Amino acid sequence: MANYDHIRVVYGKVSEVVLNRPEVRNAMSDRTLDEITHAFRNFAMDGELRAVLVRAEGKDFCAGADIEWMKRAGRLPAEQGRRDAERLVDMCQSVEQCPVPVIARVHGNIYGGGLGLVAACDIVLAEAGARMCFSEARLGIIPAVISCFVVPKIGEWAARRYYLTAEVFGMDVARQMGLVHEAAAEVELEPKITAILENIQRNxxxxxxxxxxxxxxxxxxxxxxxxxxxxxxxxxxxxxxxxxxxxxxxxxxxxxxxxxxxx
Missing domain, CATH: 1.10.12.10 (Lyase 2-enoyl-coa Hydratase, Chain  A, domain 2)
Structure with missing residues (x-):
């Protein structure tokens, strides 16, 4: 079993991947992406695995990309920059292609690249007060890589509004556009997740x-x-x-x- 710095993995028939950098609101760096990819590629080889739960420590599920990393990556030569950006593709693909259901339990703020991770999951439950934002345009870039996973979920129509405005939106909108299946108060969320996992294991x-x-x-x-x-x-x-x-x-x-x- 691998040791990780940016995530924590709990192994079992239902395994967990926990984003574990609350001090930076679980912003994702190149290392974070590589660790998530590594964990999910290992899950793909586990014939006994029934499901994976993705959650996060701290007040926010994910603040998006680590800006220090993004700034460094922006100085790379084009070919190196492309390879660096492929890390996000690899991470989202490893989640989406995981052979068992991947359930995301999200809370707080989920911005930018964090929504790529959410879109790659099969089932998404959120705390009712969570907030989402395709925030990239505020930084002078766009939600490029994650579009491969987000647009099939929300459609071009919703993407036009929320990509172009970088508006923050709540869980009512997230449900309507197809990013979240269900939102509930924190005390109600855990029983709902438990019920989903139990139903999966009955099949x-x-x-x-x-x-x-x-x-x-x-x-x-x-x-x-x-x-x-x-x-x-x-x-x-x-x-x-x-x-x-x-x-x-x-x-x-x-x-x-x-x-x-x-x-």
């Missing part, structure tokens, strides 16, 4: 992974290729050991085997 482990993989492939496919994909997937899963166990458990009025062994 077939492979079925959950297959559902996430299907949703990742689906958007870019022409209709007929979508049809072929869903037919091939259903036929394969109906005949799989997990599918057969699920059918048998239902008919025999018992819990399937995976529930007996879940954490």
């Amino acid at each position: 077939g482990p492979n079925a959950v992974r297959e559902a996430k993989a299907l949703l990742r492939k689906f958007p870019g496919l022409p209709f007929q290729e979508r049809v072929e994909l869903v037919l091939d997937t259903l036929v394969r899963l109906r005949g799989s050991p997990e599918g057969q166990e699920g059918f048998s458990a239902f008919l025999e009025k018992r819990k399937p085997a995976w529930i007996k062994t879940r954490a």
Whole structure:
């Protein structure tokens, strides 16, 4: 198990990634991005993993990019600067492509690049008082890299307003645009997250992974290729050991085997 400086990882069937630089409001530097990427690439190799919870220490989930790092990166030659910027792509991709559900629990301020991390997660729950902002234009740059993950979630229409104005918005707007699934008071949030994780673990482990993989492939496919994909997937899963166990458990009025062994 790796040791990290900017994040903390709690390992288990439901693992946690905790942003752990509250003294800088969890601003993300190149090191932060590399550590998150490393953690999620390790998760991808864990066949027993059921879900990952992403949360943060301190009063803010993430203030965006570490400005000291961004200033240094701006002085790099173009090719080095490009490689440096790819760190953010790698981080968001490692989260989005994690084979199990990734749930974000966000609070406080979530600005700039922090919204790329949020958009890469599968399920997002927020404290009702949280605030979000695509703040890059205030710094003379744009939400460039994170657009690959944000725009598919919120659409070009919402992006036009909130990219161009860099307005701060609350959780009602975040829900409407598709960045957040649910917002609640802090005392209500933990039971909601627990319920989501329990529901995930009631499902077939492979079925959950297959559902996430299907949703990742689906958007870019022409209709007929979508049809072929869903037919091939259903036929394969109906005949799989997990599918057969699920059918048998239902008919025999018992819990399937995976529930007996879940954490």
